[in-house]
Amino acid sequence: MAKKAMIEREKKRQRLVEQYAAKRAELKAIVNDESKPMEERFRASLKLAKLPRNSSPTRLHNRCQLTGRPHAYYRKLKISRIALRNLGSAGQIPGMVKSSW
Numbered sequence: 001m002a003k004k005a006m007i008e009r010e011k012k013r014q015r016l017v018e019q020y021a022a023k024r025a026e027l028k029a030i031v032n033d034e035s036k037p038m039e040e041r042f043r044a045s046l047k048l049a050k051l052p053r054n055s056s057p058t059r060l061h062n063r064c065q066l067t068g069r070p071h072a073y074y075r076k077l078k079i080s081r082i083a084l085r086n087l088g089s090a091g092q093i094p095g096m097v098k099s100s101w
Contacts, residue, residue, distance in 0.1 A: 003068035010063050013054045020055035024048065 030036060030044035053059060062073040064080035072081040079087070088096040 006068040006070075007063060007065065010061065010068075013059055016052055016055040017057050017060060020051055021057075024051060024055065027051075 027044045027048040031041050031048065033041070061070055062075065062078075063070050064073060064083050065078045066083045067080060069080040069082065073079075074081065074084060077084060084093070087093050089098050
């Protein structure tokens with residue numbers, strides 16, 4: 001059950017990142033623009049800080065879509081090495097054969 005919760009939490013973060021991406025980019029552009037007055041840049045940084053924390057892309061973490069495992073993640077498949085091994089052994093991944101020596 002905890003695995004499912006982590007997967008859902010990560011999906012929620014992804015939605016927030018997409019929802020606030022334009023606003024964050026706009027505010028960051030103001031903050032980093034040296035030609036703007038200091039007060040305006042400071043107001044923009046305060047507005048940026050008021051946005052939800054989970055709307056920051058750095059809060060995203062790669063997680064296995066099946067188990068929620070954050071380590072040993074294959075980006076192309078979006079699953080962890082353990083899930084990959086289990087699916088491969090079960091013959092559910094086309095072209096993948098179990099190997100042992």
